[in-house]
Amino acid sequence: MPGPVAFPIGFVSLHTGLSTHVIRAWERRYHAIAPQRSANGRRLFTQSDIDRLILLRRVIQNGHSISYIAGLDRAKLVELAETTSPPAIQPNKPTHADSKMSAGIAPTEIVSHSIEAVAMLDGKALQGILQQAAATFSRQALIDTIFCPLMEQVGHRWSDGSLRIVHGQLAAVVIHAQLIGLLSHPTGDAAEKPCLLIAAPAGQCCYLGALAVAITAQDHGWEPVFLGFNLPAEEIAAASSIPGAEMIALSITCRVNDAFMQDELIRLSDLLDNGCPLVVGGRASHNYRRSIEAAGGENCSTAAELVSRLE
Structure with a gap:
């Protein structure tokens, strides 16, 4: 009998919303999944692997860390995914807006807290907020639902006079650093x-x-x-x-x-x-x-x- 259908990592990334970097990290560092390997060493994932990754992402969005949930079975993951009151995760040194962050917070709230940090010219707080978001969201989701809306709001507020050019420059500098950090991760040969x-x-x-x-x-x-x-x-x-x-x-x-x-x-x-x-x-x-x-x-x-x- 033929074995289960196997999918390449690019396909899995599109269907889970997780970047290929995150998928590899969850495998290597936390052993959350164990994909097969092709004859030339490329990762191959089953539908069961894809379902588990989607479930892991849902649980993380509810406020749990990958290090805690990586080894849990499906039943426990389903239970945690259905939890509607995620525990708040505070940064090591909370300052101003970043003290409101939790790993399960919605992108719109992350953008709102980020705007507060920008308005106070608190680059350290903004950096902390975006770093926490990066630990939860895929790289594409981070760009589409947080970075882009944040810069658009900063632009609108500069236009209506509620923010100054310096606020836009600070936001751009912090986001630039975040993007460079994401881009610097090696992704193969x-x-x-x-x-x-x-x-x-x-x-x-x-x-x-x-x-x-x-x-x-x-x-x-x-x-x-x-x-x-x-x-x-x-x-x-x-x-x-x-x-x-x-x-x-x-x-x-x-x-x-x-x-x-x-x-x-x-x-x-x-x-x-x-x-x-x-x-x-x-x-x-x-x-x-x-x-x-x-x-x-x-x-x-x-x-x-x-x-x-x-x-």
């Missing part, structure tokens, strides 16, 4: 992965979105290379000659001079003589959809669209 070049083009000085793209790409089997921000088309095209470069991703988060941005996209298309595919995302990218498509690129304005393109 880079030589075996396709290379994705990532940049913020000329006129774009915010690169948090580009770093988020790098993390998403890393979670889906790519080796991201972040080239930088405010890069002219000539520099991005020159980088495409890197051996193994299979795609270029641009992050456009701010709407600048439309004619200038359109010209940059067309010039980049003309300079890419090696046929390297181009994808463009970011919250302002939809404003340039026609120019992106005219340049032979694809506008991926959401994380789901980017993931679909990467796969």
